[in-house]
Amino acid sequence: MVARCSSAVIVGVDAREIIIEAEVGTGLPGLTLVGLADAAIRESRDRVRSAVEHSGLTWPDTRITVALLPASLRKRGSALDAAIAVAVMAASDQIPAQMTVNTCVLGELGLDGRIHSVPGVVATALALRGSGRRLLVPVSEVDDAGLVPDVAVGGVRSLAHLIDVLRGDAVPVPPGQAPYSERRSAGAGIPDLADVRGQSEARRALEVAAAGGHHLAMIGLPGVGKTLLAERLPGLMPPLDDETALEVTAIWSAAGMSTEGLLREPPFQSPHHTASASSVIGGGQGGHLRVGAVTLAHRGVLFLDEAPEFSRNVLDALRQPLESGRVRLARAEANAVLPARFSLVLAANPCPCGRGMGVDARCSCTPMQRRRYATKLSGPILDRVDLRVGLERPHLAQLGEPGESTAVVAERVRAARERACARWTQDGVPWRQNASAPGPYLRERCPPDESGAYLLRTAFARSALSMRGADRVLRTAWTLADLEGRDRPGVDHVAAAMALRGEESPWAA
Numbered sequence: 001m002v003a004r005c006s007s008a009v010i011v012g013v014d015a016r017e018i019i020i021e022a023e024v025g026t027g028l029p030g031l032t033l034v035g036l037a038d039a040a041i042r043e044s045r046d047r048v049r050s051a052v053e054h055s056g057l058t059w060p061d062t063r064i065t066v067a068l069l070p071a072s073l074r075k076r077g078s079a080l081d082a083a084i085a086v087a088v089m090a091a092s093d094q095i096p097a098q099m100t101v102n103t104c105v106l107g108e109l110g111l112d113g114r115i116h117s118v119p120g121v122v123a124t125a126l127a128l129r130g131s132g133r134r135l136l137v138p139v140s141e142v143d144d145a146g147l148v149p150d151v152a153v154g155g156v157r158s159l160a161h162l163i164d165v166l167r168g169d170a171v172p173v174p175p176g177q178a179p180y181s182e183r184r185s186a187g188a189g190i191p192d193l194a195d196v197r198g199q200s201e202a203r204r205a206l207e208v209a210a211a212g213g214h215h216l217a218m219i220g221l222p223g224v225g226k227t228l229l230a231e232r233l234p235g236l237m238p239p240l241d242d243e244t245a246l247e248v249t250a251i252w253s254a255a256g257m258s259t260e261g262l263l264r265e266p267p268f269q270s271p272h273h274t275a276s277a278s279s280v281i282g283g284g285q286g287g288h289l290r291v292g293a294v295t296l297a298h299r300g301v302l303f304l305d306e307a308p309e310f311s312r313n314v315l316d317a318l319r320q321p322l323e324s325g326r327v328r329l330a331r332a333e334a335n336a337v338l339p340a341r342f343s344l345v346l347a348a349n350p351c352p353c354g355r356g357m358g359v360d361a362r363c364s365c366t367p368m369q370r371r372r373y374a375t376k377l378s379g380p381i382l383d384r385v386d387l388r389v390g391l392e393r394p395h396l397a398q399l400g401e402p403g404e405s406t407a408v409v410a411e412r413v414r415a416a417r418e419r420a421c422a423r424w425t426q427d428g429v430p431w432r433q434n435a436s437a438p439g440p441y442l443r444e445r446c447p448p449d450e451s452g453a454y455l456l457r458t459a460f461a462r463s464a465l466s467m468r469g470a471d472r473v474l475r476t477a478w479t480l481a482d483l484e485g486r487d488r489p490g491v492d493h494v495a496a497a498m499a500l501r502g503e504e505s506p507w508a509a
């Protein structure tokens with residue numbers, strides 16, 4: 001007879017359902033696995049058999065055929081073990097076949113029959129949401145799977161426990177917490193802005209970046225606090241709402257990273273400049289798609305310290321996520337589109353030697369070296385960076401000044417975001433943040449007031465601003481107006497926005 005059980009594999013960050021069909025027939029004893037399966041699944045033959053025999057169950061001493069469908073999808077990993085065992089048990093009448101029809105089973109089997117953790121339970125639960133089907137996962141994962149509402153989730157300890165649950169002789173372990181409850185409170189892991197002394201202009205730029213969704217570049221001597229500042233940006237952004245928190249948690253779960261519950265903080269990723277394109281953008285060999293830092297930074301912050309030192313490959317590959325909020329990874333066996341919508345923060349030294357800035361600059365770089373360094377980021381990437389600030393070493397006097405706390409600044413950011421969101425919703429446009437507003441739309445429909453428009457026009461007329469530069473200034477001016485609760489940017493906002501695009505920095509454009 002043929003029995004079925006369903007399971008799932010992760011492709012990119014999404015769960016794809018796998019139907020497992022088992023047939024116990026007549027013939028020489030042995031298990032044949034049909035369907036494209038890699039080495040791990042061939043090994044699972046031995047694990048499944050050993051687990052069954054250690055669980056007080058009977059391994060059918062005849063010919064067994066197991067098909068993993070769809071056959072075209074390359075399947076990896078050991079998450080299908082438990083479902084394969086269930087299908088074989090159902091095909092050999094050791095559990096009622098109808099009990100497995102509406103159940104999705106995830107878990108790796110140990111040789112002794114224990115069920116071990118697998119990545120991707122949150123993504124799998126999300127895929128099953130509202131389907132009416134039950135999801136059984138390793139007991140260590142039941143709390144994570146239980147974060148997703150509208151799915152019946154249960155934890156199983158061992159194959160024997162799983163079979164008892166499917167026979168109706170035992171109950172699975174329920175999630176120990178209600179959906180959406182948090183084990184970590186929002187903001188708990190993010191350092192406070194009050195710890196950063198001085199750097200008022202850069203602090204202001206961080207606030208503007210958080211309020212308008214703008215990308216930010218910081219240029220300054222090594223050790224002036226660029227990393228300290230960047231790490232504090234997620235704390236200024238609003239906590240992730242329910243749906244976004246689930247989306248981000250599912251991504252991290254699919255990547256095999258522990259989140260200790262629902263992720264409420266916008267994530268922060270800071271790959272090193274020697275990192276490969278596949279670790280920053282995603283990719284990898286064979287059927288295994290590795291999730292890159294751009295996807296782990298989805299709905300959060302991607303920080304590239306010493307940005308001009310990143311390889312040309314990596315910098316070029318950033319264009320796609322910056323334009324579309326997604327990365328498309330194509331491999332022979334699998335295609336995946338991964339989400340990658342993040343706030344970009346670039347940091348750079350003023351020049352390759354790192355000393356070419358400030359009053360006592362002792363730069364040893366040649367003009368050629370300086371130019372090559374500054375142009376490494378130019379063009380498509382820097383065009384999308386609205387805010388560019390220079391950081392000087394703070395004076396001794398400034399170091400004593402206590403800065404505003406994250407909570408105070410985050411409250412202004414929240415109010416400004418609400419204002420912008422209400423405006424764009426009322427206008428019937430698809431974007432919700434100022435940074436996403438296209439230049440032509442802003443120029444035609446959302447000009448600043450008369451004096452602001454005059455300042456913008458004269459800067460453009462004397463070639464102090466390019467058209468793209470003027471668009472960036474206008475976007476930032478709207479965020480500055482939103483932060484002050486004003487209906488329209490005025491001359492002060494335009495002037496401040498011009499200062500925030502860093503005319504004097506080597507990256508001015």
Ligand SMILES: [Zn+2]
Binds near residue numbers: 355356363
């Ligand atoms: Zn130098």
